[in-house]
Amino acid sequence: xxxxxxxxxxxxxxxxxxxxxxxxxxxxxxxxxxxxxxxxxxxxxxxxxxxxxxxxxxxxxxxxxxxxxxxxxxxxxxxxxxxxxxxxxxxxxxxxxxxxxxxxxxxxxxxxxxxxxxxxxxxxxxxxxxxxxxxxxxxxxxxxxxxxxxxxxxxxxxxxxxxxxxxxxxxxxxxxxxxxxxxxxxxxxxxxxxxxxxxxxxxxxxxxxxxxxxxxxxxxxxxxxxxxxxxxxxxxxxxxxxxxxxxxxxxxxxxxxxxxxxxxxxxxxxxxxxxxxxxxxxxxxxxxxxxxxxxxxxxxxxxxxxxxxxxxxxxxxxxxxxxxxxxxxxxxxxxxxxxxxxxxxxxxxxxxxxxxxxxxxxxxxxxxxxxxxxxxxxxxxxxxxxxxxxxxxxxxxxxxxxxxxxxxxxxxx
Amino acid sequence: xxxxxxxxxxxxxxxxxxxxxxxxxxxxxxxxxxxxxxxxxxxxxxxxxxxxxxxxxxxxxxxxxxxxxxxxxxxxxxxxxxxxxxxxxxxxxxxxxxxxxxxxxxxxxxxxxxxxxxxxxxxxxxxxxxxxxxxxxxxxxxxxxxxxxxxxxxxxxxxxxxxxxxxxxxxxxxxxxxxxxxxxxxxxxxxxxxxxxxxxxxxxxxxxxxxxxxxxxxxxxxxxxxxxxxxxxxxxxxxxxxxxxxxxxxxxxxxxxxxxxxxxxxxxxxxxxxxxxxxxxxxxxxxxxxxxxxxxxxxxxxxxxxxxxxxxxxxxxxxxxxxxxxxxxxxxxxxxxxxxxxxxxxxxxxxxxxxxxxxxxxxxxxxxxxxxxxxxxxxxxxxxxxxxxxxxxxxxxxxxxxxxxxxxxxxxx
Numbered sequence: 001x002x003x004x005x006x007x008x009x010x011x012x013x014x015x016x017x018x019x020x021x022x023x024x025x026x027x028x029x030x031x032x033x034x035x036x037x038x039x040x041x042x043x044x045x046x047x048x049x050x051x052x053x054x055x056x057x058x059x060x061x062x063x064x065x066x067x068x069x070x071x072x073x074x075x076x077x078x079x080x081x082x083x084x085x086x087x088x089x090x091x092x093x094x095x096x097x098x099x100x101x102x103x104x105x106x107x108x109x110x111x112x113x114x115x116x117x118x119x120x121x122x123x124x125x126x127x128x129x130x131x132x133x134x135x136x137x138x139x140x141x142x143x144x145x146x147x148x149x150x151x152x153x154x155x156x157x158x159x160x161x162x163x164x165x166x167x168x169x170x171x172x173x174x175x176x177x178x179x180x181x182x183x184x185x186x187x188x189x190x191x192x193x194x195x196x197x198x199x200x201x202x203x204x205x206x207x208x209x210x211x212x213x214x215x216x217x218x219x220x221x222x223x224x225x226x227x228x229x230x231x232x233x234x235x236x237x238x239x240x241x242x243x244x245x246x247x248x249x250x251x252x253x254x255x256x257x258x259x260x261x262x263x264x265x266x267x268x269x270x271x272x273x274x275x276x277x278x279x280x281x282x283x284x285x286x287x288x289x290x291x292x293x294x295x296x297x298x299x300x301x302x303x304x305x306x307x308x309x310x311x312x313x314x315x316x317x318x319x320x321x322x323x324x325x326x327x328x329x330x331x332x333x334x335x336x337x338x339x340x341x342x343x344x345x346x347x348x349x350x351x352x353x354x355x356x357x358x359x360x361x362x363x364x365x366x367x368x369x370x371x372x373x374x375x376x377x378x379x380x381x382x383x384x385x386x387x388x389x390x391x392x393x394x395x396x397x398x399x400x401x402x403x404x405x406x407x408x409x410x411x412x413x
Numbered sequence: 414x415x416x417x418x419x420x421x422x423x424x425x426x427x428x429x430x431x432x433x434x435x436x437x438x439x440x441x442x443x444x445x446x447x448x449x450x451x452x453x454x455x456x457x458x459x460x461x462x463x464x465x466x467x468x469x470x471x472x473x474x475x476x477x478x479x480x481x482x483x484x485x486x487x488x489x490x491x492x493x494x495x496x497x498x499x500x501x502x503x504x505x506x507x508x509x510x511x512x513x514x515x516x517x518x519x520x521x522x523x524x525x526x527x528x529x530x531x532x533x534x535x536x537x538x539x540x541x542x543x544x545x546x547x548x549x550x551x552x553x554x555x556x557x558x559x560x561x562x563x564x565x566x567x568x569x570x571x572x573x574x575x576x577x578x579x580x581x582x583x584x585x586x587x588x589x590x591x592x593x594x595x596x597x598x599x600x601x602x603x604x605x606x607x608x609x610x611x612x613x614x615x616x617x618x619x620x621x622x623x624x625x626x627x628x629x630x631x632x633x634x635x636x637x638x639x640x641x642x643x644x645x646x647x648x649x650x651x652x653x654x655x656x657x658x659x660x661x662x663x664x665x666x667x668x669x670x671x672x673x674x675x676x677x678x679x680x681x682x683x684x685x686x687x688x689x690x691x692x693x694x695x696x697x698x699x700x701x702x703x704x705x706x707x708x709x710x711x712x713x714x715x716x717x718x719x720x721x722x723x724x725x726x727x728x729x730x731x732x733x734x735x736x737x738x739x740x741x742x743x744x745x746x747x748x749x750x751x752x753x754x755x756x757x758x759x760x761x762x763x764x765x766x767x768x769x770x771x772x773x774x775x776x777x778x779x780x781x782x783x784x785x786x787x788x789x790x791x792x793x794x795x796x797x798x799x800x801x802x803x804x805x806x807x808x809x810x811x812x813x814x815x816x817x818x819x820x821x822x823x824x825x826x
Contacts, residue, residue: 403771
């Protein structure tokens with residue numbers, strides 16, 4: 001038995017215990033995890049400093065994800081405490097009906113089982129994934145980007161100890177202790193023990209994972225997000241939303257990548273938006289029609305419409321009406337988050353009907369698409385898949401269900 | 414472009430139309446499908462007679478599934494009318510909350526898109542799958558077992574005409590018109606157009622499908638179903654439930670395959686159950702302890718505990734208590750349907766907590782585990798997967814969701 005197989009087998013045994021553990025024990029473990037995080041603060045920051053030093057030459061967007069500073073630290077701790085306080089997702093009665101023959105049929109939320117999470121070099125995801133998995137009664141196997149290995153090992157150790165202190169199996173949380181690529185391949189073979197793989201990161205990595213496993217995969221591709229500014233959009237609101245969508249954090253999946261402006265929008269609306277973006281140092285790449293309005297914008301190539309920049313760059317296209325906007329989104333978007341800015345509820349409704357993305361927004365920044373702003377608490381990411389869970393993946397999304405049918409001798413006639 | 418690729422592309426175009434079609438149009442199409450079925454009755458029965466003639470040498474369980482007699486015909490028609498009358502699953506508001514900043518977040522049910530259904534030579538599944546897919550706003554590509562090809566082509570033609578008459582694209586329902594195995598391989602490559610594959614049938618077929626595609630797969634393995642007769646079970650109820658579980662239809666996935674009897678159950682309970690089974694001609698294969706009670710039962714081998722007979726054969730094991738019963742089920746079951754017969758609500762609750770199957774039953778026949786007895790109407794089958802949908806898969810299960818968030822200029826701080 002390989003090391004990875006042993007690890008997967010232990011996770012399955014832990015999952016069987018977790019499945020029947022009382023909600024209060026899991027909440028207790030989460031509170032202890034937050035407490036242990038506080039205790040290991042200095043060690044974590046030192047480990048992260050070492051990870052950051054090794055990553056000195058990597059791109060700034062990458063380093064931004066890797067860094068654990070005071071803000072990220074507080075955020076991790078807060079998420080663990082929030083997860084402890086959230087209502088328990090396990091055992092929820094999702095449906096209940098009594099059939100004519102007296103059979104009482106209930107659909108009850110239960111944990112999925114063992115979840116393997118493969119993700120970028122982003123230590124806060126380690127804490128979030130452990131929190132969400134434990135909250136939902138699942139065992140989790142974590143495989144973070146190797147550049148974050150030191151940070152992750154400190155985090156995992158602290159969280160495992162907390163789980164054990166709460167009287168639950170420490171193997172509910174396990175970190176793959178090697179940056180060896182073969183470990184991922186080996187992990188993907190463990191369909192006997194692992195119920196779900198959640199990969200986050202580059203498209204090529206995720207594709208390779210999908211092709212290399214029989215375990216169901218819940219994909220977290222990055223996002224090519226759009227805003228469509230309708231002709232009747234409030235210019236000031238439009239400028240604020242677009243600037244926030246693009247600039248608040250350029251390195252994340254729900255940052256804006258393409259702006260669609262209706263051809264009938266007043267020139268002053270376009271000017272205000274452009275001014276807000278320029279103030280934030282955003283490079284604009286426009287279609288021909290946009291460059292007639294803003295001559296010093298760079299010309300956009302066909303590739304721009306399909307590019308997730310994760311950088312202060314924005315492609316801009318002038319479109320004729322909501323249908324053309326929706327068509328552009330269907331052809332070039334990634335189904336992650338797409339919004340409209342309009343003062344017409346009817347037009348908003350039309351857009352919402354036409355656009356088939358995980359999140360469709362009206363008069364809001366793409367950056368609010370996520371677990372926190374949706375009131376879901378900690379999430380493991382934002383699914384771009386259509387099945388099981390779409391959009392933010394929190395504790396409820398890491399449950400499945402079973403039917404419980406209680407009869408009085410009911411037969412099939 | 415291959416024939417299959419063209420077919421998949423057409424399904425995707427049809428799905429885009431269906432997604433925004435009014436519920437009433439889909440209900441109208443379903444009623445017309447039932448009407449057209451009635452009109453093609455003679456042609457269908459003739460086509461099925463030809464299919465049956467070709468299948469003369471195949472096993473009786475197989476032929477039973479293939480046959481369309483008056484009963485099966487009425488059943489198909491009834492299911493279509495029931496589907497038309499069911500509440501519309503698309504557009505349901507699954508959750509709604511208003512966040513402190515005024516953001517209104519809704520989770521709304523939407524169709525999955527294009528579903529490919531690969532199934533056995535069982536014409537009633539053709540009608541059920543088309544009904545469930547259309548009800549939920551999905552386009553469906555049907556690939557039924559080749560032995561049912563004549564029956565299926567008559568059915569598909571009738572249903573497509575009905576969809577077109579209702580003003581919807583006929584390509585919402587398409588039948589792969591060849592029994593060529595290469596067609597399935599080609600279908601599984603169409604991840605650009607197909608959102609979900611639902612295979613039913615043998616384990617080896619389903620495994621091959623999972624390994625051969627990047628499209629998400631919702632598996633419908635067959636079932637190794639158990640009943641556990643507790644010491645306090647009402648003997649008469651136990652005998653009735655066990656006989657119905659095993660004998661009402663031996664050829665289906667929710668038929669009983671293994672009986673677990675508590676060692677503390679009175680001998681008279683065992684006698685009653687055995688008498689009821691023998692009356693129905695069931696061959697018994699028991700463990701050593703069972704054979705002490707029933708000496709003329711055949712000895713069960715280890716392989717028996719893992720066998721889905723789909724025949725009038727039942728394996729029987731004596732167990733010591735509910736934990737041992739649950740352990741046997743975890744080791745040998747397929748997570749489909751498992752039940753307890755007891756007069757103790759506490760013991761029932763204990764069993765329900767320990768057994769992690771898609772359906773866990775109390776004092777009811779395994780045969781009632783399904784869409785009809787659960788009040789879900791037509792289903793495409795019973796999923797043995799843990800993700801997205803578990804147990805019966807009806808119109809609600811063939812939906813996904815999107816988040817719709819309506820703001821007033823909400824930004825991420």
